[in-house]
Every structure is written in C-alpha cells, then in structure tokens.
C-alpha cells in the first residue's frame with residue numbers, strides 16, 4: 001500500500017525503477033483517497049477500471065523500458081476538457097448525457113506520454129465562478145477546512161491535488177480559475193501565456209482569455225506537463241507557433257531579479273492583513289537576497305476587473321449560444337414550438353450565474369450599448385496590456401498576492417455576485433494582458449488557512465517563471 005504523498009513525478013518514477021512501487025498500486029492509492037474523501041465532492045466520475053487497466057499496461061512498458069515521459073503520472077480533468085468517448089458537461093445540466101467525440105489536444109498529448117486519466121472533476125458551470133458553488137452537482141469542499149470553499153472555477157481540480165487524489169490536474173483559467181483555487185488549497189497553479197497551449201477540446205467560456213492551466217505539488221511537475229502539452233496544433237489556429245522551451249532543464253535561478261510590485265495592490269480596500277504582511281515579507285526577503293524590488297504605480301488597476309467582466313460576458317453570450325436544445329445535451333420536454341423549445345431548454349439547462357452572464361453579455365453587445373461598453377472595454381484592455389508589458393520590459397517579474405482574502409466560508413458570498421467577482425481582483429490583470437502567471441504557496445494566515453503568492457512575467461517567459469518560483473519556494 002502506498003503511504004507516501006509524493007511531491008513529484010520524479011520521486012514516483014524513482015520508486016518504480018527501484019521496484020518499490022508500480023502504477024497499479026499508485027492508482028489504487030488515489031482511488032482509495034477518492035473513496036475516503038467522497039464528502040469533498042471532487043469527482044463527477046471516476047474511471048476506476050480504465051485507470052487500473054492503463055496502469056497495468058504502463059507497468060509492462062516500464063518493465064520493457066518503453067514507457068513515456070509521464071509514465072506514473074495520474075491526472076484529473078476539470079469537466080471542461082474533452083476526453084474522447086467520455087462524458088463531459090462543463091459543470092452544467094445543459095450538457096447532460098453528452099459525450100466527447102474527440103480528446104482535447106492537451107489530453108491527447110498527456111496520454112501519448114503515458115499519463116493515466118483518473119476522472120472528471122466538478123467545477124463552476126462553464127468556468128463561471130470563484131468558489132465552485134455554481135455547480136449543479138453541489139459545492140466542492142476545501143480539504144483544509146470543510147466549511148470553506150476551495151476557490152473556483154477549477155476548485156475541485158485543486159482539491160484533487162491538495163487531497164492527493166491524483167498527482168496533477170488540468171483546469172482552465174480565464175480570469176484566475178487555476179491560480180485562485182491553487183492559492184486557496186495551498187498548491188501550485190499555473191496560467192501560461194494565452195495561446196501557449198492549444199484550446200482545442202477545451203469548452204469555451206471567453207475565447208480570447210481561456211487558457212488551460214496546470215495544478216501540481218511541485219514546480220518540476222508543472223514544468224514537465226507544460227512542456228508536454230504546449231505548442232502548435234493544427235486544430236487551433238490561435239495557438240502560438242513559437243517553439244516550446246525546455247522548461248524542465250535546470251530549473252534554477254542564479255541571477256539578480258528586477259521585481260516590481262504595484263502600489264495599488266497593497267492599497268486595495270479588501271486586502272486581508274495577513275496576506276498583505278506575507279506578501280510584503282516575500283518582497284523583503286527578495287531585497288535581503290540582493291534582488292531589486294521597486295514600487296510602481298499602475299492607476300489602471302481599478303479598471304481590470306470591469307474590463308474583464310464586460311469582455312468575458314460578451315464572449316460568453318456568443319459562445320454559449322450554441323446550447324440551444326438541438327445540437328447538444330439537454331432538451332426541455334416542455335417546448336410547444338421551436339422557439340419555446342429553445343427558450344425552455346436554455347432557461348432550465350443553465351444555472352443562475354450563467355444566465356446572468358449571458359444577459360450581461362448580450363446587453364454589452366447590443367446595438368445601442370456596443371460602443372459604450374464593448375468597444376470601450378477593448379480599448380482599456382489594450383491600455384492595460386501595453387502598460388503591463390511596459391512594466392515588464394523594465395522588470396523581470398511583478399509580484400502580488402493571488403487573492404485578497406483567504407478561502408471564505410461556503411455560502412458567504414454566494415448571493416452577492418459582486419462580492420464574488422472581487423475574489424478575482426488580483427488575477428484578472430494577467431488574463432486581460434494575456435501574460436503568464438503562477439500562484440505558489442506562501443504560508444498560512446493566523447487561522448492556518450493557505451495564502452498564495454502570485455508572480456507574473458512577460459509573454460512566453462514560463463521558464464523564468466518556473467525558475468524564480470522554485471527559488472522562492474526553496475529559499476524562503
């Protein structure tokens with residue numbers, strides 16, 4: 001029986017090579033944890049027999065020395081990533097009964113390197129939420145404190161890694177949905193540069209923001225998975241053609257970094273004091289280590305959240321128009337004619353938050369308000385992107401807290417959408433700008449709740465991001 005919570009795939013593979021472990025026992029271990037921690041409500045489906053059968057195959061490959069790079073890695077998938085011949089529903093009733101006809105490129109690449117997919121995980125409906133409470137399957141609980149949320153929208157994927165139900169999980173990050181739950185669960189969560197990973201097979205929420213993201217316990221696992229899944233793809237015309245770097249080679253940082261922090265972040269009204277102190281503590285540590293740390297003013301900061309919510313709701317209203325009761329999933333039996341069938345299927349199939357966003361998005365795109373909202377927000381997005389990149393031409397990294405508060409109580413913000421949106425205050429800047437950002441654990445608050453540190457850098461500098469994150473994690 002496996003009793004160790006392995007921090008990295010390398011440790012698992014070492015044990016397998018020594019003959020002390022195999023993939024079957026690894027999968028059994030995760031299955032047992034999934035079973036014992038069912039109350040956390042993480043998995044919508046567990047591929048028990050299939051994962052065990054795959055594990056046997058990969059053990060055989062190990063014995064023949066033909067295993068892929070991810071042999072021994074067990075992965076969970078947010079219910080927004082397609083896996084051929086498996087059900088997927090984007091955490092929504094409207095896709096009830098739908099099965100993926102193909103696998104997401106990222107999923108295909110994981111499997112080609114012998115990763116084992118263990119199941120499909122709960123999430124906020126279509127990725128819209130910050131607490132995992134917007135799911136028709138009920139909230140997922142934070143393992144650290146079951147009365148608290150794990151964050152969202154990829155909250156269950158974060159908990160699966162936090163609670164050792166798999167080694168790595170893939171989520172999606174449109175405005176913070178990987179970084180924020182990673183912070184709430186005390187693990188690592190990466191949102192790479194927009195377009196670094198193909199979006200083929202990722203159910204769309206807001207296409208110009210959506211990125212697949214990676215949850216892990218170690219920087220090494222995160223780097224390895226990114227190396228495997230990133231890169232050009234004939235099925236996604238927006239994916240970057242840029243060569244994928246060797247993220248796994250020498251993850252070390254021996255330079256003196258130029259670090260910026262934004263004055264406005266630390267002046268934010270809702271910023272929790274423990275989080276503020278911890279983040280300032282990291283900045284002090286970096287100063288002591290001889291890195292340069294400067295305060296920068298970024299007055300546009302207050303526009304990042306409204307810009308994000310105008311543009312993403314606009315894109316969502318368009319993306320979600322395809323769920324009409326005809327092409328996919330749920331169809332209301334109550335429709336009397338075509339139009340009422342559309343209306344009833346959508347009103348019954350979508351949850352309240354998704355409906356709210358479709359309505360907001362339709363409003364900002366309507367003829368009379370298009371210029372006032374949508375066009376204006378596009379212009380502000382450009383300004384935020386340009387100014388963020390201009391800071392990043394003088395500095396290697398921008399450091400800020402991942403979230404303004406520690407994990408909040410289940411139910412605390414559920415009925416106040418604006419309060420909920422504020423949970424993304426610090427994560428949306430990277431999403432609006434399209435730059436990579438990672439959340440790494442940064443200790444706990446006075447009640448022992450996890451705190452996340454966010455590091456942002458310029459486009460396609462994931463290698464530096466991994467190296468610097470590891471340096472901070474190891475040294476601090």
Ligand code: GLN
Nearest residue numbers: 127128129174175176177
């Ligand atoms: N919480 C944010 C939202 O509701 C971010 C979601 C995400 O990144 N998918 O839009």
